[in-house]
Amino acid sequence: MRRLLQRVAISLMKELIWCVAWRRIDWRKLFFAGAIMTVAGVLLPTFVLTYPMWFLSSPVVTSSHQPLNGSMHLSKTLTEARFEQFQLVPASPIVSLNSTQVTQPLPFKKERTRTRRYRRKKRKTKINDEPTVIPPPPRKTVSPRLQRHIASLPPHEALVYAKREIEHAPAVDDDPYLYAPVFRNISVFMRSYELMEMILKVYIYPDGERPIFHDPHLMGIYASEGWFMKLMEENKEFVTRDPEKAHLYYLPFSARQLELAVYVPNSHDLKPLSIFLKDYVNVISEKYPFWNRTRGSDHFLVACHDWCPYTTTAHQELRKNTIKAVCNADLSEKIFIPGKDVSLPETAIRNPGRPLRNIGRGNRVSQRPILAFFAGNMHGRVRPRLLKYWHNKDEDMKIYGLLPTRVSRNISYIQHMKLSKYCICPMGYEVNSPRIVEAIYYECVPVIIADNFVLPLSEFLDWSAFSVTVAEKDIPKLKEILLAIPLRRYLKMQINVKMVQKHFLWNLRPMRYDLFHMILHSIWFNRLNQIQIP
Template identity: 30%
Template sequence: MSTTSIFRLLHLLLLQFSLSPVLAAHPKPLTSPYLSPATIHPNYQNMFKFFKIFIYNPNSTFPFTSPSQSLFYTRLQDSHFPTENPEKAHLFFVPFPSDLPPRSIARLIRSLRSELPYWNRTLGADHFYLSCAGIGYESDRNLVELKKNSVQISCFPTPAGKFIPHKDISLPPVPSTPALTNNTASVLGYARFDWVKESTLVNQLSSDPDFLIESKPSDPNTFADRLGGSKFCLFEYKGGDVSGIGEALRFGCVPVVITDRPIQDLPFSDVLRWQEIAVFVRRSGGAVRELKRVLGRACWERHEKMRELGVAASRHFMWNETPEPFDAFYTLMYQLWLRRHTVRYVRRE
């Protein structure tokens, strides 16, 4: 038996014993962090067994600008998913530097179109790429097809207008906190804000004894203590720092996302049932009053269950040195697997 076969067998055995206890004990959707709790396990197994990706060779080696991009690219290259036979590939990966100008990206796609047959078969619909800030709308045909057809993997949060829901994927940030703490939640709400940016909400909450508001803690251990000692963690979407949302889940601090519109680029939005693991509060003139009302109700009615489901879901945000079932890398691969069904145009003989 080959080394790869042994690795796959061990992985599948590990997966059978590593399913979330919430998923195993609560088959009903409302008691699971997953959108499709009955199908995620068999779909994941099929992904791990059969998924194949063809990686185009870049013209030169280059670094990515964000740690999550670098980790994903490295994990992908070291995994068993890549194939040297493009005819066996479900998807095609187009690697290019994060700071590559749009004109150069257009030239890259043009070369793929003219030199190889795979792009033209679906106009790029079975291709994907990494771009932390996302690709904007351009008039060049090559960029239009890349933007509208190919799967974009960008960083969370993605700038407005550069993320297409149900097609694109966002990368979860790399955690910065150490191991879990055993703190008892003693604060209703915690928020870490950049004080350079003016925020009415921050100014109003800073004098409220139920909330702990501070700028970035001096070290990761302090941040871990804050997360573990709070029932809810506040994040202002589009204007605040939302990079710690996955860490909040891991420490049992239910995320409270303050936003003035629906969020379309939440990590793993087609895997996790975000409404069951986070609270969403509309930003308005009476935001503080509404926030305290919602949290007061959630604290009594749903907090413990949301905290439990959030901890179960936090495994998907972990970037492990050696990839583990359902960690950040494999969940990203699972999302790509769900997007593998594309219309393949019939070739002309």
């Protein structure tokens, strides 16, 4: 039959070509030939092609091949349209009626694999690796009359007014957003904070060239100074362009950028850095009248580099009068002055675009089998002593130098913090350490070992409520000290760590009571401490 149809088709084609060539076209014959060829085009694939159009016919047994389940039948008859609709459904093997070869539907398998990958990607993008930050309540409304009164006051008189108001702060036992147990005096804090929002204006000096000035460094362990600079210069609530209305003046330099630009590597000479700052202050004091009015006491700087306190020593007014918000708040150096200067939290930021990434989600107390954990470089005098007494000495005390690879393969540094009741935070070369804030992030009670260290934001935060301080001489008794803490007290401290966490977060858009506002408030409050009420 197949040969017969082929001969008919060839004969008709020859006839058609001959007619066209000699322009003797009989349209009836041409129409008849076209009809024959159309029928042949439909019937030929049925007999010639390897895969017949079996899905247009009734269901049949497709193969005598015996699979694992004993038989292979097609359970449904599908039209071509239905077949395309169900491409994602695994199809039965396609078997030719004139062949014993089983052919798998590869295109559909690829489509299914691609779909699975897409779903996996989609699931991954939905993972939220940032803490859920509950927004604070809006600031209290102030009567227009009081606003006009405050706006009419000269800057110094406005500060006197604020100090008097704080001295008569109304008693507050609790607050729906602030957690009273982590504060020294929540009543004074709340009143001072409200007045800061009503009154404070900061002028930022435009002088200075990048990268030392106006160029925040946002990554690494010194990122606190950069994030404060970034958010301060973007702020519209506290910043004023009129220096005559300002209560505080900000020196917008980065100690980290100063080190990178001026310090000669391995020279161990900080004098060029201190001379650079001295020259900058001299330029400011000659160009503007504001420094000389108060000898710099209403000016402030924010710097987290270990060397910052030493770089202020070449200019006596900068060292003694200016408010220094620094990470290296070491009383033994006689540079940091409590009550005037501010201890700055040291925060290690790994992703400037997402400063809150991988923060929080600490384990509950019952899922913290490790008593104490530390891992880090052997910097300074304290850490080698800690390892001498506790490295590989006790199963409950996971004390390492750098975390060994054999350990980190199974449990990472962050997971260790989440699995530990206490996180040991010994000083390095200087008193502060990013581990203190990291411990708070992962809801692990910090154990601070650094004599003469003024703890961050201690103007109002009560560190005894959510941390443990151990003297350097008591390192041999570290486990004994931790085990002596009653379970009830530990549970309270662990809850307090969770509650204080929001005060140590850098938000891309600052919120009330977050780290940016807490630092600014400490600077504001310490400026009020210098004001004498007549």
